[in-house]
Structure formats: C-alpha cells, structure tokens
Amino acid sequence: MAAHLKKRVYEEFTKVVQQQHEDLSSKKLRLTKPSKSAALHVDLCKATSPADALQYLLQFARKPVEVESVEGVVRILLEHYYKENDASVRLKIASLLGLLSKTAGFSPDCIVDDAINTLQNEKSHQVLAQLLDTLLVIGTKLTENPSVRMRLVEVACKHLTDSSHGVRNKCLQLIGCLGPVEKGVAKEGESQAAKDVQKIIGDHFNDQDPRVRTAAIKAMLQLHERGLKLQQAIYGQACKLLADDYEQVRSAAVQLIWVLSQLYPESIVPIPSSNEEIRLVDDAFGKICHMVSDGSWVVRVQAAKLLGSMQQVSSHFLEQTLDKKLMSDLRRKRTAHERAKELYSSGEFSSGRKWGDDAPKEEIDTGAVNLIESGACGAFVHGLEDEMYEVRIAAVEALCMLAQSSPAFAEKCLDFLVDMFNDEIEEVRLQSIHTMRKISNNITLREDQLDTVLAVLEDSSRDIREALHELLCCTNVSTKEGIHLALVELLKNLTKYPTDRESIWKCLKFLGSRHPTLVLPLVPELLSTHPFFDTPEPDMDDPAYIAVLVLIFNAAKSCPTMPALFSDHTFRHYAYLRDSLSHLVPPLRLPGRKLVSSPVSPSITPHEDPSQQFLHQSLERVYNLQHLDPQGIQELLEFTIRDLQRLGELQSELAGMADFTATYLQCQLLLIKALQEKLWNVAAPLYLKQNALASAAAKQILEETYKMEFMYSGVESRQVVIIHHMRLQAKALQLIVTARTTRGVEPLFGMCEKFLQEVDSFQRCFISELPHMQGSFVDKLLDLMPRLVTSKPSEVVKILQTTLRQSTFLHLPLPEQLHRATANIIEPTGESDNPLRFTSGLVVALDVDATLEHVQDPQGTVKVQVLYPDGQAQIIHPKPADFRNPGPGRHRLITQVYLSHTAWTEPCQIEVRLLLAYNSNRSKASAKILKSTWSESLETLPQSESGIEGTIPFSKPVKVYIMPKPARR
C-alpha cells in the first residue's frame, strides 16, 4: 500500500509539472494572437447577410475576452448595432453587450451612455427587452454610482409604458434591482419618476399581463431585500393579488404578504364586512392559511412553507390551524383525536368495537358553521392531507417551526404529527419523525400516541426505524405503562431486525436515564425476579436481555433505591457490561461494591482533567529531549508514544488528540532512528543494501504526515506548518539516502532542484509562521539557501545532512478540538461462511453500510475499496445521495458496491475497506493560508502544493466470501 501510495504521489508530481508547461504555452499563444476587437471588426465587416453576422457573433460569444480589450469590442459592437437592420442580430449584440459588461475587472461606466442611447431609436420589443437586461447588468456592476443608477431607473420608468410585456418585465426588474433604497436620494428629486419607486412598481400590480404582475411583485420583493422598507399601503393591493388567476402571481403575492406581515406585525387592519380590526400579522396569517388550499400546488407549497416562519401570530389563530369542526348530518362530531383523548382520560384503553362509536352527538346551529372561513381554520389539517407530498412536507416543516416557538401549539399539533407517521411516502414519514424529535422537549406523549408512534418501529426502512430510535431517546413518556410499552415494542423490533441492536440499546439508555422513577416499579417484572423463588439466570449474550439491563442500569444511576431490587446475577452482569459496553452502561454506586468507581457520580468533570493533564505532561517531557543522549531520546519517545496510544484507547474524548501527537512523535522517532543509522559513516558503495531502514523510514514519515494533515478534523494552520515541516524533513532524508545509494550525479540534479523548489514554496506558504520556528530544520535551511542554490548536488546533500542532524525538535501545539476521522463498516459483517455466489462476468451487488465520524465533506472524500485475492483493487465512489447525516460530525454511508470477477474454482475472500481520498488543494488549512498571503497573485501558486492526491485507508478491512461461478453454457 505504502509503495502504491508513494507511486501515486509521484505520478501526480510529474503530471502537475506538465500542466504547468501547457499553461505557459497557452499563455504565449494568447499573446501572439491579434487583438480580438480587430478580428471581430473584420469579421463583421465581411458579413454579407444578417445570418452571417449572427454566425460570427455566436462564434465570438463562445470565447472569453480579456479585460483590456472589452471596451474596444463594445465600441465595435455598438457601431455595428446602429448599422444593422436585422432585429435578431441587434438582439445578439445587445446580449453580447451584457455579457461583456460582466467581464471581471471591467468597469462598464464608460459604456453607460452608449447603451442608453441605443434604447432611443429601437423599435423591436425583444431587442428593447434585451437592452434593458444589459443595462441591468451594467447597473448591478456599478452599484456604488448613484447617479448612473438614477439614470438607468429613469430610463426604465420611461419604458414602462411599452406595450410589450417583455419590456415592462425587464423595466420592473431593473427598477427593483437598482431603484433607490435610501431616503436621501429621493430628496434630490431629479425626476418625478425616480422619487417613489414603490408607487411606480405598485401601479403595475394590476397590469393586464400576469407576467408583468409577477415581475412587479418580484421587483417589490427585490427592493425589500435590498433594504427598502416597504409601505404598509401595498398590503391591500397584495391581498387582492392573492385571488389572481395565475399561479405565479399568487405565489409571489403570498411572499409579499409574508414580507409585509414581518415588517408591520402589530399594525391594525380592519376586517372587511365587519367593524372589527385585527393585527396585520394575524390577518396575513389567515390569508396565507387560506392559500394552503389553493388550486395550484406550487402556491400551496409556498404558503405552507411561509406559515412556519410567522411566529408573532396570536396563539388562538395558531390553534385554529389545527381545528376542523367535524359534523355529520348537521350534528357535531368529535374527531378521532378527541375521542382518543377522552378514552385516555376516562381510563379506558383501546377503542370502538361498536358501529356508531363515532356517532355524532350534539346538534349544530346551522348558522354558526362556517364552511370556508377567511380565517386560519384547518389550514394545517388541509396541508397535511394534501395530495402532493411536497405540500405535506412543507406543512410538516412549518408545524415544526411553529411548535418550536410555542409549547402550547406543540402539544396541540402532536396528534397530527403522529398521524403523519403513517403517510404513504417515506420522506414525509421521516420528516415528521425528525420534526417530532426537534420539538420533543415541549411535549409529553400520551399513551395512545405512544402506541401509534411505536407501531412504526416495525417499519422495514432502516432510516425510519433509526429516526424513531433517535426520537425515543429524547421523548418524555408520562406513565410506567408507556415505558413498558416502549420496551416491549423495542424488543419486538430487535427480534425482527437484529441489526438495529446498537441503536436500540442507545435508545434504551436514554429512555432509562430520563425516566428513572417510571422504570423503578417495573424492575421486578423486567428482571423477572420473584420474592421467594430464585429464577433462572438469563443468558448474558441475549441482546434483548442486554437491552433490558441497559434500561435498568441507566435508570438506576439517578435512582439509588433501585439496586436493592437486583438479584445476584444482575450485579455480576453489571460488572461485565460496564466493562464490555462502557458507553451504554453508566458507573453505578452499588451497595457493597465500593471499588466500582465510587467517587464517580458526583464529579465526572474533574475526572477528565487528570488525563488531559497527563497528555500535556507527557508532551512537556518530550520537548526536553534535546538534552538527552540519543539512546535516551529514543526510549523516551517510545514510552511516550505507548502511553499516548493507551490513553487514546481509554479516553475516547482525547483519542483524537492523543493519536495525533503519538503519530507526530512516531515521525520524529523514525527520523531520529534513521539519522542514527550506521550507514552514514560508511563509505558510499558499501551500504547499498543497508539503506532499507532509512528509506523506509522516510516513506513512512511521508505517509504519516499525510494522515496527520487530512485525517483529523480541527487541525489548524499552526499544526499544518509543523506537519509540512516534518514532510520536508522526510524529503530531505529521502534525498540524502538517494544521493548516498545512487552512483552518478545526473539523477541528483533533478531531485535537488525539486527539493529546493519545495523549500521555496514552503517558505512562501508559511511565511507568517516562520518566526515560530526558530532553530528548526527549515529555519537553518533558509539561512543557507543562497549557498545551496549555487552549490553542486553533492554539497547540497552534505549540507542537508548536517542541518538535519543539528535541527531542533519542533513543539507541536495542540488545537482545542481534534478528532480523528474514523469509519466502521457495519455491513458486511465479515462473519458469514456462506459465499456470495454469482455467475462470473456478471455483477453482484454488495450492500455496504458504514458509519463515519468526523469526516469533513464525506461525499467528496470517502471511497470504497475492494481488494480481490489476485491483488486487483477497485475503487468505488459512492453517490452523494448514499451519505446520510444523522448528527453533527457523524455520517452514514449506505451504498451498494458492484463486484465482478472471472470464474474461480473455489470461494475466496475479498477485502472491502473505506478510503479517505485527499488532495492538498482541498486542504482547508493550506487554502486559508494561501488566501491570506497570496490572494493577489493566485497564478503564482506553488504548483507542487496543489496537486497531491492520494488515499488513506481509515477503516478496518472487512472480508467478504465470494464465489464467482463459471457461466453455464
């Protein structure tokens, strides 16, 4: 692997160098090319027909234009524009003008006047619209120039009366994007038009063309986004637009109403056809709710989404959204929810075996029933029942947001959310489970609701089940029956889907620790203890039994009376589980067992400190090693590395930190060992074979540095410098070893040069960090740089060797948080003895399920590698959709890997593992540095830095037994 990796690295090197050459040559070419504007001019003059000219322009548009020649090109285009009679060519020119003004670095203020002039004599509506679009581009590039903006807005206002919808559309867009937002501008009063953009746009709210109406609303929204405070007066207009015939208008109007409701939540508006008045936000809420039953689903989605963010709404309005008065034959009927609640409160459980259980009771006053209210009635009921799942998801999201801000509403919407657990589309179910989890601190589940929730545990989709486990982790249950029910259902789940084991245990852990008092009365039953008789000892390996124990032990943590109920074997099992599943079983204070971490429960935090201290102490110790003799140094390093590794195993919170430092020390140790090899003292030709250790060490250090750089999340630039420094040392070592072992000088030239380049680039990249590196290898090297550049390779090698020996060991500062990327392949388990049989030449799909922790951007970096017994390796890039993100820092990869091979005589094992691909371009830390110091001249970016790619295996390989059978003829 190492060799492979190294090869890859060098391959990349050579590739990069080649690219550089290409780049140079292409630049040269560009310089020798004749000026673009001239060429265009010639082309356009040659064109005999409009079609020809159009062709030229189309070709021209494909290539970018340099900043310097933009203006010239624009002039030529304009010149041609006036001459051209054909509208399509003019249109193309207009669009090209827009495109050109977008060119980075070009300031289009020199062409503003020309562009505006072109508008004057234009007859074609399409060209006009395009020209306005161009003006918009120019305007957006010149936002700092208010006078240009004013002029452009005036031009737009002038063309607002055009008869073509396209032109009006663009005008409104332009006004929306460029209209004056500040009050100061209006005072100058350059023209009537530019004064009140809001009024101008508002006038077009009832344009005859729906597209213009939409554009007007959008322009208004644009103004709002740019910071203009919209007037409340347009609220009435906007409300009227809600009844528009066209969906895009309605959709935009809903947005506008929402914006206004956020701007003026407290102002009072009258209710038409009555004398009452309500707050604007309530009125707007009612109106948007009304749109949830609109005819177009696009509008419905929009409305449902916006409802979620209207948090100032009065609570009784909010509660109405969940209200839908049922009736049957004009008699009031109770909803199923109400009935369930009643049954629950009356103490009776399980419902209606009778027909007419839901028979309507009271008579309704016919006058009082409002079938379609203008209010918020039943908006969510409708939204959640919608036929399009997009609307349902939006409604669930909105419910979630509103419930998060209002506990009372959360309690009310629970029934509806629980109902959504049975939606026909999985996404909706998942979304509602997540929503429920998010609001779980505001709610307590009733037993009947819990029942419905738990029923979903049997779902065949793993995502749903795991989401549900997460939900149960943070749910409040009200009764002990509830806990019992949950446990029973979870155990049922466990028998049906044994793979959920971990997740269920975790779920029970939280369930136990949240409800200790509810678990207490259940303990005898759960442990099946009997007051008089001894019961048989349960099987310790039974996952179901472990699940029960996890629940009980976690409850016992805050319930000191519980251990009294345990039987003897329970204590034994506790000790076993505390050891084997320490993350699930908390330390307990058990009677008669003082040794089991007695001081634990009162103070967990101080307990962590010693280990942290230990970590720092061991590092301190190492930093003094300069003063030790070589032998002592090596021993100290070895001990420290061992300590750190052990610490990492014991303290999972410090694992990342400990591993990181251990790796660093390991590198140092290798370096020291390599330098102390006897080979340096022996004459060159004799030790050809003895260099194995040194070169191997160099390779390993390189590898480790890549791991350090890319496998840990939270690495800061200070660490990156040190890692790079270590890598540089390794490269120096490599150079020395090669110089020693190869005869002849020619290959050395190249190597030396490359090395010096690297030193150079290191200096440039980390110039800000150099002062911290007093006495280090690179520091000394840079002092000697002038000498190195001029001297022969053999001398360079000599210098390097001495500097390497004399350089001091750099302190590795530790960042706040450091986590090592880890991956754990859950599936395939690698335990199966049954080979996966398939016909050779065809493919077989292997399900891979893995959890990833602390991987940044897993979609881009994580790969699956399959190693066949013949040494053939295959790397598979999983689809981005295969990664799920169940929590911060955690990812889950569920994918399928396709295997294929020629026929084998007998089954054999293949290895599946996960790789972390890296590319130093992508490395965040270095990018940050480069940006800060080299932002102006990115082109001079050190090429050797940017192209290193490779992979690091970061999961244990899993063996899969496969058997490709020969195809039957």
Add this chain to the structure above:
Amino acid sequence: LVCVCLCPGAGQDVGRSCILVSIAGKNVMLDCGMHMGYNDDRRFPDFSYITQNGRLTDFLDCVIISHFHLDHCGALPYFSEMVGYDGPIYMTHPTKAICPILLEDYRKITVDKKGEINFFTSQMIKDCMKKVVAVHLHQTVQVDEELEIKAYYAGHVLGAAMFQIKVGCESVVYTGDYNMTPDRHLGAAWIDKCRPDLLISESTYATTIRDSKRCRERDFLKKVHETVERGGKVLIPVFALGRAQELCILLETFWERMNLKAPIYFSTGLTEKANHYYKLFITWTNQKIRKTFVQRNMFEFKHIKAFDRAFADNPGPMVVFATPGMLHAGQSLQIFKKWAGNEKNMVIMPGYCVQGTVGHKILSGQRKLEMEGRQILEVKMQVEYMSFSAHADAKGIMQLIRQAEPRNVLLVHGEAKKMEFLKQKIEQEFHVNCYMPANGETTTIFTNPSIPVDISLGLLKRETAIGLLPDVKKPQLMHGTLIMKDNSFRLVSPEQALKELGLAEHQLRFTCRLHIQDPRKEHETVLRVYNHLKGVLKDYSVQHLPDGSITVESILIQATAHSEDQGTKVLLVSWTYQDEELGSYLTSLLKKGLPPSTS
C-alpha cells in the same frame, strides 16, 4: 341563456343520475344512471320526458358519462339501444374500459339470476360501447362547431371526471361524483378557474365535514395488524371496484412497510379483471403510484393473491377481501359463516349496509343470526365498521366552488334537507345563486353572455393610438362600424365598411349659432373667444387661423356681427358627427358666455 332540465334523475335524490342541460340551443345529457333500489320501470330514468315525439338522436347533441358507477351509467344500453339514441357518448378511457364489465355483471345478475326478461343483452352493451368516444383529461373535444367539452380529474373512482360543457362563451361544469381529499390510490379533484355560468355539483355529503383520512386508515390498519398478530383471520367484504382497490393498496403498502408475512387474498372474478385496468391506467392514480410505477406498479400486488374457496379453511392468520360488500350473498357470506364462531377473527365492514342484510344486522350489534334452514349462527368474531367514502364533504364542495368560481351553482345528487343547508351556505359565502331542483323540475338560468366581435387590427391600433394606454379595468370608447354578416360580428373602420358595403360617404355636420353680447369688433371678439378656449381646453390644439376663424381640433368657430344688433356677435360653431362630444361641450361652454375681459 342556460336552461337546465332534470329527467327523473338525480334531483333531490341519490341514484339514477341523469340531467339534461340545454345551453345556448344545444342539448346535452349528463350521465345516464339507474336506481339500485328498484326492480321495475322506475330503475331507469323516464326518457319519454325528453321528447314526446321525434327521435332522441335529433334532440340530443351528446351524452356525457362522468364515471363507471352504475348509478351514473347503468341505463346507458337501455337508453341507446332500446330507446334509441345514435349520437356520440363521451366518457374517459378508464370509464370506457371498465363500464362494460360492470354493465355485463349487472345484466347477468338481473337476467340470469333473477330471470327477468325485456332487459338489454350483451350484444346491446357491445353496440352501445361502439358509440362511445373516449376523451383524455383536459382535452377539449369539439362535439360540433359550437359545442365543446373538456374533462377534469375528479378523484372518486378510477377514470371519474368532471366535464365542462361550453357553447360560445357560455359554459356549464358538471362534477359527477368527486372527491377533494386524496386517498391511497387516487388524487384529489382539480379544476381551474374556468368561471362557468353554472356549476352542477353533487352533494351527497352536504352536511358532513369529515375527519382526517389518516386516522381512519390508521385505525383500520391497526385493527387488521392486531388481529393478524393474534393469529386471527380478517374478512373484509367489499364491492368489486373502487374501495376494494384502495384497501388493497393500503394493506399492500402496510405489509411491505411492516414486513408482514400473513397472506392476503381477494376473491377472483370481477376484481381481478378490474385490477388489470387499474394497472393500465396508472396516469389516473395519485402521485405516489404514478411516481413509483417505474420501479413497480403498485397494482401488481406482491402480497395479495387470488382467493380459492379451499383457502378459507387454512390454519393461521389471513386477510380476505370478498364480494359482495353487504354480506348478503355470495362468497363473503360463505366465509363469514365459516369464521364467525371464532373470537380471534374479525370482520371489517368498509361501507354502508342496507337494512335487512347480514352486514346491517351485525353492525347493529346482533350476535345471533338466523340463517336459512333455521340454523342459528352465533357471531363471536369481532365486528368493526370503517367508513371509507370517496365523496367530497361539505368543505370539499365549497373548496371546488372556490376553485372554479361559478356564477351559479346547482346542487344535485343529495337529500333535499341536507342540500338546503349547503345552499344557504353557498349563497352566504360566495354570494352566488344556488339552486336545488327536484326531480323533473326545470331550472332556468339567465346569463349575460358577452359576444366576441372581430376588430380589424388597423382600427384597433388607430384607436389605441388616440386614446390612452389600454387598461383592463376600464371600458374604452372607440369609433367604428359594426358589421353583422353571416352570423359573425366585425368591427371595422367606417371607410372600410363603406367600401365593403359599396356605399358613398356622407358627411354629417352640426352647426350651431350662439349669440354673445360683445360690443367690440369682430376680430377682437374672436381673439377673446380664442383666449378663453385656449385657457379652458389645455389638452386640445386650439388655433387661430388668419382668416379670422378658430379651430379646436376639427371644430370650426367663426364670429360675425349680428346683422341687426352690432353689440351682439353671432358665433357659428360647426362640427362633424365624429366630434359630437367635443362639439356639444364647446357649445355649452360658449353658451355660458365669455369671462369678463381683462383688457
């Protein structure tokens, strides 16, 4: 003028849907249903009511069938073959496919089982179907030059549609039966803002607002699941089409989701045939089925298998869908008898049961049933009632009215008392007229038809150039000549009209003399008038010509001294007919006299 006439059909009554609409001179028959409750002549509508003499084909322009339920299409073969109608019959593709199966089944029961004579034959059904024209959703079908129809999705059952019938600019929407809440296999009814003159809506559930569908589904699934887990058997008596498929889908997806293994069976025969069509008409189903059918057609059931009589005695849990739905005969009753004795088993009645059937008895709580042969059947199994109805409830009806924005609403297919309530609500909420005619009653609705007129582009451009920009909200005055010729209307410029009609142009000029007391000289008076007009008429071009006259646009004003009294000046105002408005304004202005001169 839209005139609606109801055959003895679905006035204030459910069943036997049949409505006759005459709209702008076109006669359309909507649905041709039968009444399930009668076995005599009353089961079919009284078609003699349509025309006393003369053939139906001459009178009716087309017949539209909204969906395949027998109370909407049951009388069709009788109507077309026995009464005699040869015109086009419109229905959607699924309806056309499934309708004959149901008709044939109905015929078999009536003729073969009950032994009736004088009923339509299989051949008649086939012949009738040949007259059917199938339409797609949202496809505008031109029945003849003026009459066009368009189908909208209605939910309810597979292929159910609402129809818009349009003649010129008058239109009627007939909903048939529809459902505004989606279910497991169908979507919700949808219509655009077509603003018909009349919306004819069903009103089966005029006074009901239903609970969310999910609660009912969940209850249903929970009950089935619990019973199956206990090892019991579940019997679900259903009618062959519609609800049966919905429940199948519901159970099938639930089985899939929960990984259940217990077998589900459905009785063979009609359902099997119908399932075949459900598989074909995927585009008519709901979003979920439409989206997933690429992977798997939801109607290709994985867990649901065909039932065999012998399976009923198999041990272990199972779920069986059996026909008919009211447990009055057939397979469902046989299975019921077998399973009734075990309290682990369960029967779920998914719909309404008519009085007198076994279904009704057990639902009303009877535990001992007397079967034929005097034997007593003790019912120990659990009995559940679960209503799955696919009609729009009161809220749904209101929602549809809101979507379509009709000018008038007419309620049919419901009970009078309930309709009364809904009518009142509709009038109150939407401020539109609402009607609820009884059987045989005729309702006439007067519309205000707008008549389209072709205008020549030249004229339009000229006129808009004169006036301000066109504004949708305001009517605008324009001059032109209306030519009514060959049943078409055209608005052209006067010159063109003259040319077309071969007439010579005559100028019409109004002249008016006004007397003004002004002792000054003529030209001074003219000057005063000129200044006055110029001050008042700022928007018009007022000119003082060298010959001493004033022109305001094309109006000429001259002043002469009165022959007798030099102090009185006579103003001659002359204008052409086209400038009538301005001219009369000017005269009235001048009549008021000149302002006291400043000079």
